[in-house]
Amino acid sequence: MFYLRLVRGYRVIDLGRWLLTAVAAAVVAGFLLRALGLALSDPPVGATDRLLWCLPPLVAVGWFAAIAARAVPAQRPERMAGLTAAGAGPRWIRLMIAGEIALACAAGSVVSLLVFLVLRNNIAGAWLAPDLGMGVALPLAAPITLLTLLPLAAGLAAAFAVPVREELPGGADPAEARHFHPARTVLAGALALGGTLTELYGLRPAAPVDPHPLRLPADLGRTSVNLLIGWGIAALGLALLTGPLLAFAGRLLALGRPSARRLLAGRGLTDQAGRLGAPPAVLALTVAVVLTAVRQWVTPGMRSGEPLPAAEAVLITGCVTAAAIARLTELRTARRPATATLHQLGASPQLLFGAAALRWLAGGTVLLLTGGTTAALAAGILRS
Amino acid sequence: MSAAPSAAPPDNDVLWARGIVKSHNGTPALRDVSIGIREGEVLAITGxxxxxxxxxxxxxSALLPVDRGEVWFNSSPVHTLSRAGREKLRRDRFGFVGPEPRLVPELTARENVALPLLLAGAGHKAAYSAADDWLERLDVTVCAKRRPSELVQTERQRIAVARALAPLPRVVFADDPTAPLHREAQDQVLRILTSAARSHQLTLVLATHDPELARYADRTVALVDGRTPVPAAPVRRGTPVPAAY
Structure with missing residues (x-):
């Protein structure tokens, strides 16, 4: 009951988080149930493969759940302060946020299960019959196991991500900016460079033809193991390099004798690079991979008509984008006091807007650079 | 407005307000306040x-628009100014120290102090030399290169004071500036504020809940429940600051 009363005060962003989690969960549950249906009608062939295909979207939903849960206390500090004042400790708040995400996942899963059961009732045409395992009795344990998996995974991811602070939110400084350790930057740079060189070496004109090409799933064509490893290392390096590069772009912006706009934009970007953390890098990596896959799919003769990879690509991109947006809103709320200070100092909205635009421009350029390089390298390793 | 004095304010009032009413989302904060602040004085508002x-x-300080009443600065109306006009006034003429330092977290102490000058369009060199100068006066030169999160509260508050004074505004508003400080630091910060006001002919408006601290002021106005019940107390200009502590 108490939870329902809290929900009454939800704003668009809270409802959006709930709905998005539920929809993503429904889609993943749909994938899981389809794997079950196919396993029922055609047991031995590729059942493990199909279950493994459900893993990336499951991870994506868990990732979004973790980032969104972490953002909740920061997005509405006044609400958390109210709950804390009412006697809700950090553990209670963590439980509430994780429970809410698990509930949204459960709701989405149940909707999927209902649709699955209804469709199994000979409503869908014959073309869907193998996907639903129509005509075969459904073992009760199977759907229950598959559907508890999702709320459990997302709820646990959320519970571990919620920051436990003993002090009142908003009372102390928001988490101090993390600086990138030089060793990390060097390691990331070395990985990116090493991976790229490995791949380019494998692609040199005089390279011998791989006698055992690796057939990639989801109609992505063929490649060789060396190239794939090279690309993987390069992509990891580029993703790890995104944060330090953002910080460096901020430094470049504030170089020399900056005006107030350039100073605020540059220092702000350097500071936020540490707070943004992984979501932008993950977004750039995901978009790069998805775009490469789409490019491959639209090439004539490459597509076999399997809808699953495309649906997964949409879901994963959606989850990763939503996670990046959640992190951005978290930072935006954390910056409220600083914005109020600037307002008090008489900084005009035009100046603040200009600083934000510069920051976005520089940050977008960095993401375009890392994501674009990842995509180009990925396109390079694929052979039809 | 019938009760308000109809006479024009004295010419030496740099800032004056008449019959101002202001509420925050329906909660009344100011119910009818009239006040005149003279050029170069240190005025304490207690309550x-x-x-x-x-x-x-x-x-x-042109941060909040009034619901009713008038505010005039230098014989020009503030209450009719647009948002941009109020921003310009705050940027070019006013300085502000709050009960919390409220520094921009990603800027170093030096950049924080130089920021109002940069915002007002001062050159890079002028802004940073003024910043260095005021950091030295407030005894926080060692903090110049550090960020607010690496400093202790006393140092941050001193930097906030330096930021308010560095552009040499016409009026400095200090809202309980000693709230985060210990007593000896309170004394030092208030001395610096008042002596800067006197030596640079700045007007200082000091709000404090501690009647003790009002001794730094030339004049005191008491505020109770959003009203000024007693007319401005008689001028105590030149009251010596008690040395004993």
Whole structure:
């Protein structure tokens, strides 16, 4: 009951988080149930493969759940302060946020299960019959196991991500900016460079033809193991390099004798690079991979008509984008006091807007650079 | 407005307000406040918490628009100014120290102090030399290269004071500036504020809940429940600051 009363005060962003989690969960549950249906009608062939295909979207939903849960206390500090004042400790708040995400996942899963059961009732045409395992009795344990998996995974991811602070939110400084350790930057740079060189070496004109090409799933064509490893290392390096590069772009912006706009934009970007953390890098990596896959799919003769990879690509991109947006809103709320200070100092909205635009421009350029390089390298390793 | 004095304010009032009313989302904060602040004086506004001091400072410093009444600065109206006009006034003429330092977290102490000058369009060199100068006066030169999160509260508050004074504004508003400080630091910060005001002919409006600290002021106005019940207390200009502590 108490939870329902809290929900009454939800704003668009809270409802959006709930709905998005539920929809993503429904889609993943749909994938899981389809794997079950196919396993029922055609047991031995590729059942493990199909279950493994459900893993990336499951991870994506868990990732979004973790980032969104972490953002909740920061997005509405006044609400958390109210709950804390009412006697809700950090553990209670963590439980509430994780429970809410698990509930949204459960709701989405149940909707999927209902649709699955209804469709199994000979409503869908014959073309869907193998996907639903129509005509075969459904073992009760199977759907229950598959559907508890999702709320459990997302709820646990959320519970571990919620920051436990003993002090009142908003009372102390928001988490101090993390600086990138030089060793990390060097390691990331070395990985990116090493991976790229490995791949380019494998692609040199005089390279011998791989006698055992690796057939990639989801109609992505063929490649060789060396190239794939090279690309993987390069992509990891580029993703790890995104944060330090953002910080460096901020430094470049504030170089020399900056005006107030350039100073605020540059220092702000350097500071936020540490707070943004992984979501932008993950977004750039995901978009790069998805775009490469789409490019491959639209090439004539490459597509076999399997809808699953495309649906997964949409879901994963959606989850990763939503996670990046959640992190951005978290930072935006954390910056409220600083914005109020600037307002008090008489900084005009035009100046603040200009600083934000510069920051976005520089940050977008960095993401375009890392994501674009990842995509180009990925396109390079694929052979039809 | 019938009760308000109809006479024009004295010419030497740099800032004056008449019959201002202000409420925050329906909660009345100021119910009818009239006040005149003379050029170059140190005025203390005293009152308990919740008496409307901060709101009054907000209205006088062009941060908050008034619901009713008038605010005039240098014989020009503030209450009719647009948002941009109020921003310009805050940027070019007013300085503000709050009860919390409220520094921009990603800037170093030096950049924080130089920021108002940069915002007002001062050159890079002028802004940073003024910043260095004021950091030295407030005894926080060692903090110049560090960020607010690496400093202790006393140092941050001193940097906030330096930021308010560095552009040499016409009026400095100090809203309980000693709230985060220990007593000896309180004394030092208030001495610096008042001596800077006197030596640079700045007007200082000091809001405090501590009647003890009002001794730094030339004049005191008491605020109770959003009203000025007693007319401005008689001028105590030149009252020596008690040395004993």
């Amino acid at each position: 308990p918490r919740g008496s409307g001091k901060s709101t009054l400072l907000g209205c006088l």
